[in-house]
Amino acid sequence: MACECERRDGLHVFEDLFLVEVVRHGAPVADGELGRILVTDLGNHAMPLIRYDIGDAGRLVRERCPCGRTSARLFVEGRVQDVIVTGDGGIVTNDQIMDFIYARGDVDEFQLTERTPGRFELLVVPAPGAVTSSRVDHDVLALLGPGATVKRFDVRSIEPESSGKFRFVRSATFDRFG
Numbered sequence: 001m002a003c004e005c006e007r008r009d010g011l012h013v014f015e016d017l018f019l020v021e022v023v024r025h026g027a028p029v030a031d032g033e034l035g036r037i038l039v040t041d042l043g044n045h046a047m048p049l050i051r052y053d054i055g056d057a058g059r060l061v062r063e064r065c066p067c068g069r070t071s072a073r074l075f076v077e078g079r080v081q082d083v084i085v086t087g088d089g090g091i092v093t094n095d096q097i098m099d100f101i102y103a104r105g106d107v108d109e110f111q112l113t114e115r116t117p118g119r120f121e122l123l124v125v126p127a128p129g130a131v132t133s134s135r136v137d138h139d140v141l142a143l144l145g146p147g148a149t150v151k152r153f154d155v156r157s158i159e160p161e162s163s164g165k166f167r168f169v170r171s172a173t174f175d176r177f178g
């Protein structure tokens, strides 16, 4: 329903084939704001799916792409069920947390689990040679909003879900995302 151009800055939506909307609590958000991605396939007459909720969070940007194309661009930022809503109403996505933690260079793998709203457990597989006293748990607090707490545990590996998939962020507050 969308693809990247040579600029690699978002996915150009095939707007003649799909209506893509980004909403929170059922209402469209402003251009560039994060919300739930809904898709209507304009060509599927056999089994129409209207405003199908694909379970991803993302943004839609309508300004012209540097490549010259004018179609809306979609930025997908992870699964809705991984979105953390902070105590002050802020939103943190799986992608933001991954970018933040992996930019440090001292973490090989991690899993951030919100046990109850604002109470997090952070499993960390330190990067080879990384100082184990790294303050990643302290630093990640800056993302998680006022009043949040993080307990960190250094581990040798991260276990997959029973489905076999790995999840890096598990949220207890995604239902507040709307």
Ligand SMILES: [Zn+2]
Residues within 6 Å of the ligand: 005, 006, 007, 012, 065, 066, 067, 068, 069
């Ligand atoms: Zn482009």
